[in-house]
Amino acid sequence: MSSKVFEEGSVFYELSKCSHQKVLFCSDEDTGLKAIIAVHDTTLGPALGGTRMWKYRSEAEALKDVLRLSRTMTYKAAISGLNLGGGQAVIIGDSRTDKTEALMRRYGRFIKNLNGSFITAEDLGTSTRDMEYIRMETEYVTGVPVSLGGSGDPSPIAAKGVLMGIKACVKELYGTDTLAGRSVAVQGIGHVGENLVHLLRDENAKVYVSDINEERVAQIAKKYGAQAIANNSIFDLEFDIYAPCALGATVNSETIPKMKCAIIAGSANNQLADEDEHGRLLLEKGILYAPDYLINAGGMINCYSELSGYSKKRTLQLAENIYQATRVVLKKSKEENIPTNKAADMIAEKRISDIKKIKGSY
Incomplete structure (x- = not known):
């Protein structure tokens, strides 16, 4: 559908412009989780992308960011000769005050339900400790501490x-x-x-x-x-x-x-x-x-x-x-x-x- 149907800057406007394979909106009232996972392309392999936690001004701004970042990851993998696709996730919130173990683990459950089409890693506002929490719920995460068999800080x-x-x-x-x-x-x-x-x-x-x-x-x-x-x-x-x-x-x-x-x-x-x-x-x-x-x-x-x-x-x-x-x-x-x-x-x-x-x- 043409993006002209929707108001510019709205969530539906951003979605109408994208060519992504999958966009998942994740919410959980108990932990306060609000996240978006975008899988852009998996031609070369499963989509790999960071999880960014940021206090976005609006959900539309968060969506625009995750769509653009996930597309970039596809191109990054392709030009680097890696057998990976491109994806990205954003969690809407202040990483200094809103982040909890429960929130990160609940988010990990959403990743698990994607059955390997999306693998995450740390990004702005997240850390190897957060990846450890996600690993408690799913194997589809990288950048975990060396003590858990990972590579640690990338x-x-x-x-x-x-x-x-x-x-x-x-x-x-x-x-x-x-x-x-x-x-x-x-x-x-x-x-x-x-x-x-x-x-x-x-x-x-x-x-x-x-x-x-x-x-x-x-x-x-x-x-x-x-x-x-x-x-x-x-x-x-x-x-x-x-x-x-x-x-x-x-x-x-x-x-x-x-x-x-x-x-x-x-x-x-x-x-x-x-x-x-x-x-x-x-x-x-x-x-x-x-x-x-x-x-x-x-x-x-x-x-x-x-x-x-x-x-x-x-x-x-x-x-x-x-x-x-x-x-x-x-x-x-x-x-x-x-x-x-x-x-x-x-x-x-x-x-x-x-x-x-x-x-x-x-």
């Missing part, structure tokens, strides 16, 4: 992948992938952001750190020898690389004209507020953009490795492959004069199409 591998993407972009622009002396602004210093700061400093890059939590900024700056900057002034400064590692949509019509960087490469999902418009604007401005779902695939790679029998050495090798995958995307973008996000989409879509021909449509 953020070090995620940061490693982002570093590989940054190095590939630096190689493209400067002919060498050394980061010594390069300036990098890391916006958002959660688990992945902090690990990225650590890796960048090990490479002797000059690192600026920014976050809405000013106390944490000061701590991280001191710990790693980085320079703290105000979150609202990040686009007033000039640096080689902007690494968004917090929420998405920071690359938009308002920020792009202000940007004084040569490269955008970070771990945040859905960095472009509008993929078509802002991918084109970056190309026109000459800013090299590393597609987010390509270089932040380390977390997914870590979970995939856990599902197939975890090996730290093998997981690191897969994360390091992001370097070459990024080089391939940048080459296609340059040869065809198209935005890098479109080049990445084309590569991911071709793999899904090729496998679909072998397996038949779902």
Whole structure:
């Protein structure tokens, strides 16, 4: 049905635009659970996606987020060469005050009822402890503590992948992938952001750190020898690389004209507020953009490795492959004069199409 039938921004409007295989709304009055699980595509394998807990302003906003994130996971798996599909889940609520063992375990029961079509992992607002609660109810969860046979926190591998993407972009622009002396602004210093700061400093890059939590900024700056900057002034400064590692949509019509960087490469999902418009604007401005779902695939790679029998050495090798995958995307973008996000989409879509021909449509 055409999305024109429904009011723009409504739940039904968002559903009418999506091409997902399955969208499940989960609610439980006893625990206060309100969640949405979206399975986008399972051509390449079961849908893997994080569980994000966030205090959304509305259910329609939560639905829009989960639909977009789950589609991104499909493309992330495809371009990374993983035998996984794409999915995502969101729990509506404040992770600091609303989260309980009972809520997470009740949510785990909903995952169990999907019979393996969706496998989850931690995301914004959830932790390995939460994955442990979910594991009490279902086997379809990854990122559980090492003590339970899992791989633990995936953020070090995620940061490693982002570093590989940054190095590939630096190689493209400067002919060498050394980061010594390069300036990098890391916006958002959660688990992945902090690990990225650590890796960048090990490479002797000059690192600026920014976050809405000013106390944490000061701590991280001191710990790693980085320079703290105000979150609202990040686009007033000039640096080689902007690494968004917090929420998405920071690359938009308002920020792009202000940007004084040569490269955008970070771990945040859905960095472009509008993929078509802002991918084109970056190309026109000459800013090299590393597609987010390509270089932040380390977390997914870590979970995939856990599902197939975890090996730290093998997981690191897969994360390091992001370097070459990024080089391939940048080459296609340059040869065809198209935005890098479109080049990445084309590569991911071709793999899904090729496998679909072998397996038949779902």
